[in-house]
Amino acid sequence: MVAIIDYDAGNIKSVEKAVAAFGKDVTVTRDADTILSAEHVILPGVGSFGDAMEKLHSYELVDVIKKVVEKKIPFLGICLGLQLLFESSEECEGIEGLGILPGKIVRIPAGEDLKIPHIGWNSLSYPNRGRLFEGVPENSYVYFVHSYYLQAEDEKIVTAVTEYGVTIHASVEKDNVFACQFHPEKSSDVGMKILKNFLDISGEGSAADREDS
Numbered sequence: 001m002v003a004i005i006d007y008d009a010g011n012i013k014s015v016e017k018a019v020a021a022f023g024k025d026v027t028v029t030r031d032a033d034t035i036l037s038a039e040h041v042i043l044p045g046v047g048s049f050g051d052a053m054e055k056l057h058s059y060e061l062v063d064v065i066k067k068v069v070e071k072k073i074p075f076l077g078i079c080l081g082l083q084l085l086f087e088s089s090e091e092c093e094g095i096e097g098l099g100i101l102p103g104k105i106v107r108i109p110a111g112e113d114l115k116i117p118h119i120g121w122n123s124l125s126y127p128n129r130g131r132l133f134e135g136v137p138e139n140s141y142v143y144f145v146h147s148y149y150l151q152a153e154d155e156k157i158v159t160a161v162t163e164y165g166v167t168i169h170a171s172v173e174k175d176n177v178f179a180c181q182f183h184p185e186k187s188s189d190v191g192m193k194i195l196k197n198f199l200d201i202s203g204e205g206s207a208a209d210r211e212d213s
Contacts, residue, residue: 001025002199003038005065007055009045009080011183018185018195032064040199041068044185045080046145049105050092052080062098069100072176074201079146082172082179091148101174102153108146111165117147122162122170122182130159130173132180132197142170142180142187142194150181176203 002019004012006028019026019042027034035041043065045052056062068075077085086097089105097105108116121141126133144162150169152158160171160180171180178198184191 001027001038002040002042003035004028004042004044005035005061006030007045007052007059007061009047009052009055011044011046011079011185014183014185015042015044015078018192019199021192022196022199024199030059030061032060035064036067036071036073038073039203040074040076040201041065042076042078043081043084044078045084047080048091049080049083049089049097049148050095052084053092053095053097056084056098065098066100069175069177071203073203074176074198075178076198077177077179078185079181079183082150082181083148085172085177085179086150086152089148100177101157101172101179103169104151104153105148106151107148108168109165114165117145118149118164119145122164124160124162124170126160128156128159128173130171130178131201132171132173132178132194133160134197136190136193136197140190142182142184142190144170144182146181176201 083105086103123139157172157174162170184194
């Protein structure tokens with residue numbers, strides 16, 4: 001079962017539909033037991049970093065997400081879901097992120113030929129090709145919608161980058177934690193391959209084993 005975390009942050013239906021296309025049992029939920037018993041967990045999201053963290057706290061999901069990581073359940077953050085995994089964002093100074101990965105979220109600098117937010121298709125290159133991109137050729141195009149981007153503290157976890165005035169850390173991987181700044185569910189066949197790669201990743205042990213841990 002794939003659990004999509006529901007914290008009123010939008011973009012859930014398109015992710016649910018994309019995952020269901022692989023024949024997976026998908027549950028949109030904020031129930032802790034359901035999330036922790038899932039084979040895969042996805043944190044989608046669009047909107048404000050501060051509002052999202054407030055909702056994660058109000059729904060008591062912060063500790064649940066950290067337990068997902070501890071239990072080695074494959075976890076995927078998408079767009080805002082990537083940003084929330086890090087420590088802070090310039091969008092909402094003073095608001096702490098989940099802090100699961102080291103790094104900060106900063107605003108894309110304005111440029112004469114650059115529109116903010118960044119909306120559209122950009123190609124990826126792989127400084128450290130991760131498991132999400134197996135079978136996905138370098139320079140494949142994916143779809144972005146964002147005004148802020150990741151500066152990861154540890155560049156070894158950065159598996160894909162794109163250029164939009166600056167080098168954007170577009171995807172990361174560390175152990176069972178994966179995240180994409182772009183929207184795989186809106187990125188045509190390339191995005192579906194990335195999602196399939198995620199869904200093909202196994203966690204450590206069975207769900208029953210994780211419940212006992």
